Amino acid sequence: MANKSLFASVFGKYSPGTDATNREGAVAYAYEPKHQLAQLAATGTLNDAFYASAETQLADVLAVAQKVDPVFLAKAALYARKRGAMKDMPALLTAYLTVADSDLAVSVFNRTIDNGRMLRNFVQIMRSGAVGRKSLGSRPKRLVKQWLENATIEQLIRASTGNDPSLADIVKMVHPKPASSERQAFYAWLIGRPYDVEALPTQLKEFELWKSDIGRQLPDVPFQWLTSYDLTAKRWVLLAERMGWQALRMNLNTLARNGAFGVKGATDMVAARLEDADAIKRARIMPYQLLMALNAAGDGVPLKVQAALEIALEKSLANVPVMEGNVVVAPDVSWSMQSAVTGHRIGATTAVKCVDVAALVGAAVLRRNPSATLMPFEERVVSVDLDPFARVAVNAKRLSDLGGGGTNVSAPLKLLNKRQADVDLVIIVSDNESWIDDTRYGSTETMKQWQKLKSRNPKAKLVCIDLQPYGTTQAKERKDILNVGGFSDAVFDTIARFASDEEKHDWVTEIEELEV
Template sequence: MANKNLFTSAVAKIMPRTDAFNREGSIAYAYGPEAKLAQLAATGTLSDGFYSGAQAQLADVLDTASKVDAEWVAKCAIYARQSGAMKDMPALLTAVLTMSDPDLSVPVFKRVIDNGRMLRNFVQIMRSGQIGRTSLGSRPKRLVREWLEQASYRQLMHAATGKDPSLADIVKMVHPAPADAGRRAFYGWLIGKPYDLEALPAEIAEFEAWKKDRSRPLPEVPFEWLTSFELTRKQWAKLADRMGWQALRMNLNTLARHEAFGLKGVEDKVANRLSDPAAFAKVKPAPYQLMTALTQVGDGVPLSVQAALEKALEASVAKVPKLKGNVIVCPDVSGSMQSPATGYRKGATSVVRCIDIAALVAAAVLRTNRKARVLPFAERVVDVELKPYARLAANAEKLASIWGGGTNVSAPLAKLNREKAKVDTIVIVSDNQSWIDNNYYGPTAVMTEWSKLKTRNPGAKLICIDIQPYGSTQAKDRKDIMNVGGFTDAVFGAMARFANGEARDWTEIVNEVEIFEVK
């Protein structure tokens, strides 16, 4: 018999040939430079991943950014920050623009560097030497100085929470001009220089007084400034009122450990804050953050508070679209999906795994598409029974408990073809490092199986959600296939638009970003 790999069918020949290899050495489709930078911006965390290290990821970003025009770099930076809620990557792309297009870096800086943490990220990247310089330079220094001069005291106090570099380091670098005696006193206090105590902002003066006399009321400063001191449970209860929404979500076990929930009214206040629609809409927490919080709460956290978290989780996926017809969602549960979603980083490795995100996407789609089929896969499709009316967290946890084995992205498509199933939309959530189904020649197995499925379902659409920054896919973008990176509300929005025929690919969505803020 002739070699089937060499002498493929006529159908296979009209499908796009692969042009890359994935991190497992199997055939794949490379993203074009624009799509690749968008994918890196939305999923990259500049940390060690399952298949590549942080340094390799950084080199990939810088190389890809050099192959596209500066305007696209700008749009990716803004998209990653405002739609993708990323931190390191938009700061890096903004820093890149200070070298490639200094004029364009100005509006991008103002859109991306929106809090103290982002400011510290930007300065750290600029001074690292990774983008070609070890100093800020005149224009970036001016941008940083303007940020400091325009920031409120509250913003400055939050910016002073953190180091490497600290806000004090940054002030010493750029020498902001104090607009009044209060700002001058604040800068002096911050960097350890003499200052006028009477001119010091009231919050800082109260903090200094409180450090000398702990019987005084807690000062109105960021709660992180206070937690290094020994506090009473009443003081912890007070902090529960003051913490930001995200900080409250992350410190529930801490509040329980310090017995704050034992005080009258604290439980109700915390539960009401977590489930407050207005606060939730303002913060826009990522669904996987809420699921993680739910799985980590200890026995000391009251059930009403846990219920409020679950209510918030349900609200976080409210934008999952209702898709018409027969919907199939396929979460990758292979071994590599056990890796942290944001990569490995000493002292800062996320407990959220790729498989947790894939499971949550599947559970969320099932939540709004009650008749959807869920086909988790590794080397093959894994049988699992999910109840569409079950708690979102329960279904996600059940899916995440299924894991192990190699990656075979085409497995669910092959199963559907064997069944001759009727399909309208398929959603695959994966790191795209398929190797069990490697063809070595011609199209990927995913494209081969998709072609077979399309002969029976000509109107079907395939959505591939890529949650890792590895730069290749198993399905080539075209009118019936969309690759989208990351996992935020932006992904759900992209799904809805694609399913409704409003957008053909992800680059069109990123391209709609306005570089100059519309007022």
């Protein structure tokens, strides 16, 4: 008998040879530098992931940043912040730009560093020495100073919440020039120096008076400043009215513990705020964050409020496209997908796992495309019967509970080929660390199986959604294959364009179209 490895099938022959190995040591395809940077920007959280430490992610970002044009790096930072709703990566890329191309750093700074938390992230990264300098330097210092001087008093007060560094630390570093007696008093109050009480912003005067007599009217300051005090249930309701949408979503159990939902009208008010479509859009909420809130809601959170979270989840998935033809969606439910989607960091680890996000994508696509075929997989495709018209959260929970086993990205394609299925679009959601189907020679098994499927379905397209920043894929990028990373709803926009466009429009091109 002839050598089977040497004389492989025609489907393997026309598939591209691999050029890398993944974190499991199995063959894979390396992303080209621009795509790798985009992947890191959209999925990297600078926390410990299943296969890579935070230090590895940082090293990977800095290494690939040196290989791409600074203009693309600036666009990747903008995409990560504005479309991907990321925090640490846009701050890191902006900090790197201050070294690589300070003019570009000036151009993107106010768009990536768009609130107090982002400002603190940027300053922390600059001072760490990670991008090549251990101080802000003259131009970055001027950018931070201008941010402070251009911010409104309300923005500065909101930015005063948070540490490492605190806003007070930043003010001491850059010495912003106060344009009014009010700002002068605010800065002095912030850094603990003598100040003119009468010149303080109204909110701070009220706060200082309230601290000496908490029976007074609740001051209009960030709610975090007040939560350590002994507040009545009615006052907790007032805080619920004032806090931002994201803070409300994250503090439902706190409101329940403090009796807020026992106050007449509080449940209706909170539910109405959570369902507000405009507020959801402004908050740039990621669908998985709503799933996290649903999973975390305790018994004390009223059912009406939990139902409002489900409604908000459905609204946050409005970008999931309705796609023509035979659609297959395959979420990875293997063991590595049990890791936290934003990585592990002591005191800041999300309860949402990669498998939860993959399951959410699968359930959302099924909801918008009821005739789609669902093929969750690990070492093999796992059989599951879901009602496409059931609530997205319910189906996502059933899918995520399937988790376990090794990773075999080619399994759904192999089963489709066995069934001789007619397919127009396949969407695989994974961390791409396939190893069960590892091959010693030629292309990955995923590419072999895809080539076989394409021989029956020449117009079929494959989308691989990558949830982790590991730098390789099982499917080589080409006209009929899209690799896209991230866990925001921006991914659905990209899929919709790819599925409908006659011409290839890849993810990198989408980022390059952004204006710096």
